[in-house]
Amino acid sequence: MRPLRARLLAPVDIAPLAYFRIIFGATLLVEVFRFFSKGWIKTYYIRPDFFFSYYGFEWVKPWPGLGMYVHFAVLGVLAAMLTVGLFYRVAAPLFWLGFSYVFLLDPANYLNHLYLVCLLAFLLIWVPAGRAFSLDTRLGLARPSSTAPTWTLWLIRAQVGLVYFFGGIAKFDADWLSGVPGAMFLRKWELTAPLAEKAWAARLFAFSGTAFDLLVAPALLWRRTRPWAVAAAVAFHLTNANLFRIGIFPWLMIAALPLFFEPSTVRRWLERVWPWRASEAAETPATGSWTQQAGVAFFALWLTLQALLPLRHFLYPGEVNWTEQGHNFSWHMKLRNKKGSVIFEARDPRTGERWDVDPEPLLSKRQYSKMTTRPDLVLQFAQRIARQYEHQGRPGIQVFADVWVSLNGRPHQPLVDPTVDLAAQPHSLRAATWILPLREEAVALSSDEEDADAQEP
Template identity: 70%
Template sequence: MRSLQARLLAPTDIAPLIWFRLVFGVTMVVEVFRYFSRGWIKSYYIEPSFFFSYYGFDWVNPWPGDWMYVHFAALGVLGAMIAAGFSYRVATPLFWLGVTYVFLLDQTQYLNHMYLVCLLAFLLIWLPGGQAFALDARLGLARQRDTVPTWMLWLVRAQIGLVYFFGGIAKLESDWLSGVPGSMFLRGWELTEPLAGHEWAARAFALSGAAFDLLVVPGLLWPRSRPWAIGAVLVFHLTNVQLFRIGIFPWLMLAVTPIFLEPAMVRRWLERWWPWRMPRAVAAPVNPRWQRAGLAFFGLWLALQCLLPLRHWFYPGEVNWTEEGHNFSWHMKLRNKEGRVRFHARDSRTGARWKVDPRPLLSNRQYQKMSTRPDMVQQFAHELARRYEREGRLGLEIYADMRVSLNGRPRQMLVDEDVDLAAQPWTWRAASWLVPLDDEPLVFSRAVEP
């Protein structure tokens, strides 16, 4: 352990972390531009009258009026400041707070890449990103440095590597390896659509995806396999751009790939492209006590990042069906899920029962997301009960008829239609009112029939 600690505390070139800072900031500016140009700020955060909260964060609400536009504009400015390394120590915590706030507003907007952005933004706070190839160093606002403790570089590498690793582990399950989800996804691109009906092609797609996720990081770190790994990264992410609508995720993962390369190579790129020459700095003094504290803290951080994706094993049932433990686990594009849900209210005093249409209260995106996620159905049932209470109608029962198809299976009941969801507590524990998935294995020829 002492030998490992000494190696992690030893200095290494700061260049890969500067590259990470630069591409992260630029990507965030692009993402903010996409939100403005596509009208997402209005449709996601201003027009809806109800938002699906994360457990424990129901107190997080959107800014009133048009202030969400101001919030996103501020995120764009902060992203540009991070990219340029200007007022870095102010920009990074503000950006992390701002983007995490947006992330927590509505569960229906959950995306793995937005969760990753929150994690990476938090790490940037603790890295000396403004001390090299940065305006702060140029203007004398920060002491210039060329090296950092090795653990800082491996912290970012590990955070990115865990996304790949757990994405690969999640693919080692029967539905994915059957090729059925892959066949459905292959239909999303004109170039791959002719392969969608062939079982061998769909299974090859599934196996190659799992193999890539599990092997890409070792392949990038080993010099002999690195050229092949870089080629695989390009093919994998550019294919994902065509097959899936996953926003900036492929581009962000492509952009951060150089953190796995030799630091000297990354430094040569920065020195060639940076607009002004940066003189080499004297090695910065290191406080061993603080470095050991940072090493211990982020060791615990990475341990938590390893445990969170495994928590679905503590819930009964198939995670792709129940959704319990699905978020924050890097289960990315593993399934094709379609559903519909109908709500009924019942007055226990009179026995009167009537249908409740959720669509006037939700956007189309919110309804589509809710129709396959039982925790959101329960949360919306609680909201309906609250709305009736405000009208003076107390003690109403709310029931849901929820039918969902997973990976081409016939639609099955997911929520017990005889359970009053408004009376069920909102908790992180396993829900007793979920109906298990019929565990009949998928048959490719039957599941992919039009």
């Protein structure tokens, strides 16, 4: 371990870190603008009467009144500050806190790229990306440096590479490799729609996507394969941008490709375009300092966590694309088509009265669509129904759900046990016994299936 630690502490050109700070801040500035211009702030954080919650974060609620507009405006300012490197050590943690708050407001709005933004924003807090090509060094607010410890660069590289790697691991799925989900996706783009009915094209789409995710990061690091890897990555992400509405994700991943280049190459690019030049003193990290040793420990612990978290779905019984337990935070990206419907029935055990409850008036269109295929959201809404009647003076109301879902073109089948009172079930991280197992009918193409997987708001 000692030689490895020495290599991680050795100095490396700081230019890739500065480059990533710039493109990350600029990309998120565009994302904030999109939230304003498309009306998503009102649609998803102001208008709904009910918000779902992540386990342990039930206390996270939207700001009242115009607070959410102010919050996003502040996020835009912080993203701009990251881009130009102004007050970086303040802007980085504040942006992470502010964006993570938005992310935690409602799991119905979960998107892999929003989760990735939270992770990368957190990592930027701990790397010296503001000590070069920044206004901080220009104005004398930070000590300029031309180098940084090697682990800081590899921390960002590894985080981006793990997204690809676990995206590939997740594709070792019988449904995905059958080509059926791929055919459904190909049908959505006019350019690829003719290929959707050809079995060989759907299977090629599935296998090539798997191979790309597993190989692209190593191929980007090797000089001989890098040009081919860059071409494949650009083609892959541009195809995804047309097939799926996944927001900034393709563009952020394309912009992040130079992270895997030689640092000297990135420096030459930045020196040509950066308008404010400042002298940068070369620094050799103090390898024996406690801060550098702590940095290496953080590097190891963070990557261990990021390697284990995507595998947690193996702790739960059943097919993860069906039960959804362990699906989020695991880089299972665009692997399935799910379409469902739900009917809630409330019962008063004291009087024997039964009646249906319509959830649509209380939810946004997106919330309702996501809830119909995700057991945890069904449970949360059932408990919301029970609480509402309790506040009206009718405690002890039971709530049952009749949920029918189609996965990857299968016939609709029940997702939740309709005989279980969901109002009495705990909201926990344990395996849910009230989720019914997936019947193993063969997947089949269906022209009227709609993609209900995660897409941009």
